Amino acid sequence: MLLPAAPDYASGSLADVLPSVCASLGVPGAVGGLGLAPARRAVVVLVDGLGAAQLARRLGHAPWFRSLAGSTRRVPAGFPSTTATSMGTFGTGATSGAHGMLGYEVMVPGEDRVFNELSWEDGPVPERWQSLPTWFERAEADGVAVTRIGPAFFDGSGLTQAALRGGRFRAADALPARVDAALAAVRSAPRSLVYLYWGEVDKLGHVHGPESFEWTTELEAVDRELSRLAARLPDDTSLTVTADHGMVLCPQETRLDVAREPGMLDGVHLLGGEPRATHVYCRPGAAVDVAAAWSAWLGERASVVHRADAVAAGWFGTVDPAHLPRIGDLVVVAHDDFCLVDSARMRPQLLALAGMHGALTAEELDVPVVHAPARVA
Structure with a gap:
């Protein structure tokens, strides 16, 4: 990729x-x-x-x-x-x-x-x-x-x-x-x-x-x-x-709600970030499987990137080692006008927003x- x-x-x-x-x-x-x-x-x-x-x-x-x-x-x-x-x-x-x-x-x-x-x-x-x-x-x-x-x-x-x-x-x-x-x-x-x-x-x-x-x-x-x-x-x-x-x-029709996709949260411990740049914190040992599943699920709509690769690519500039655990095991970056939302944890007001940001x-x-x-x- x-x-x-x-x-x-x-x-x-x-x-x-x-x-x-x-x-x-x-x-x-x-x-x-x-x-x-x-x-x-x-x-x-x-x-x-x-x-x-x-x-x-x-x-x-x-x-x-x-x-x-x-x-x-x-x-x-x-x-x-x-x-x-x-x-x-x-x-x-x-x-x-x-x-x-x-x-x-x-x-x-x-x-x-x-x-x-x-x-x-x-x-x-x-x-x-x-x-x-x-x-x-x-x-x-x-x-x-x-x-x-x-x-x-x-x-x-x-x-x-x-x-x-x-x-x-x-x-x-x-x-x-x-x-x-x-x-x-x-x-x-x-x-x-x-x-x-x-x-x-x-x-x-x-x-x-x-x-x-x-x-x-x-x-x-x-x-x-x-x-x-x-x-x-x-x-x-x-x-x-x-x-x-x-x-x-980001029109509503371009969004994917992880709370409504059976199996998408398998192996996921916590989600952070925002709809255009999501931190995925995985359960121990699950990052590789989650990355493969999410990459197949999202296709060309987003990049699913392991933490080490995102850091090596320079997305965050030079990273203090003490801050590495704050970054998701995976970082999901939206393309075009795609958004990844989670209605189970996001407020309705956030889900209703038309304009979004966070990606590259x-x-x-x-x-x-x-x-x-x-x-x-």
């Missing part, structure tokens, strides 16, 4: 965004892989679900993004192409194999259970699960005033503590309020780093699809606010906009890096 190609981490990825911004601010040890120009202050915006391919097809609705299209980079978010993993990649500047946040749902080694890295309900201690320092912590240690802006429930959450800890948190709800908070924060110190998160693009893509009217309308609103933010930033401040993943439309297609992997340099260094 020909394995799907790994993301091209070496040529630049989401892992390079925050270290490059920190390098532009003069933070020691920061390697500016993206070669950003020096700045005294910086704002970084992450628009959840704003894939590079989806944005490129909708530039006619986004004049601010369109004005910077010539300098916009297209980089892989990393595998699996999902929010929890990408937040770890963004915050630490490391690929998923190094930071260990390896999917939407992941097995806790030694505890015989999976937990959700997005909600972090009953999750392990975040700072132990993901122990690498974040670039927010590194910038703060160098005297940079770091502010993170998002919804109030993010403050102190497991995912935030694992992937984005460092600096102070400022809660704001609507996007205009978050932009106002970012402007206030960046002006509050002569050397500052402000991070702003926005999640509505992702939500609408999941519910209505990434080609929908609703998705496009939200992009227009984001574009207007980013234009306002860029126009009001101090002259010594750069603005960088990126995303955590793209998305594909360019539609899911590639994210934009839009950079407006400071007008004066």
Whole structure:
């Protein structure tokens, strides 16, 4: 079986965004892989679900993004192409194999259970699960005033503590309020780093699809606010906009429900990951048989890959040996618009979603890096 190609981490990825911004601010040890120009202050915006391919097809609705299209980079978010993993990649500047946040749902080694890295309900201690320092912590240690802006429930959450800890948190709800908070924060110190998160693009893509009217309308609103933010930033401040993943439309008829397929769970102990990138944790000694059965069952709809082969292929970047047990004995990666679901454990709301992500297609992997340099260094 020909394995799907790994993301091209070496040529630049989401892992390079925050270290490059920190390098532009003069933070020691920061390697500016993206070669950003020096700045005294910086704002970084992450628009959840704003894939590079989806944005490129909708530039006619986004004049601010369109004005910077010539300098916009297209980089892989990393595998699996999902929010929890990408937040770890963004915050630490490391690929998923190094930071260990390896999917939407992941097995806790030694505890015989999976937990959700997005909600972090009953999750392990975040700072132990993901122990690498974040670039927010590194910038703060160098005297940079770091502010993170998002919804109030993010403050102190497991995912935030694992992937984005460092600096102070400022809660704001609507996007205009978050932009106002970012402007206030960046002006509050002569050397500052402000991070702003926005999640509505992702939500609408999941519910209505990434080609929908609703998705496009939200992009227009984001574009207007980013234009306002860029126009009001101090002259010594750069603005960088990126995303955590793209998305594909997965019709209900392209899905396979393992709970409704007799015998498909034979030899399977636990399932994790997500519908487009599933971790299969097998019973002892069953991985070879499960792989053969699932490969025959799924055919051309997905790749069924042993852990060692997925690691050797470079899907997760360089993998810390301590994180290997978090990866399924098998990793099932969907092709085209296929999804693998499990109605026995997945909430009905998740089963009803139209847009999905997690796999290795360019539609899911590639994210934009839009950079407006400071007008004066």
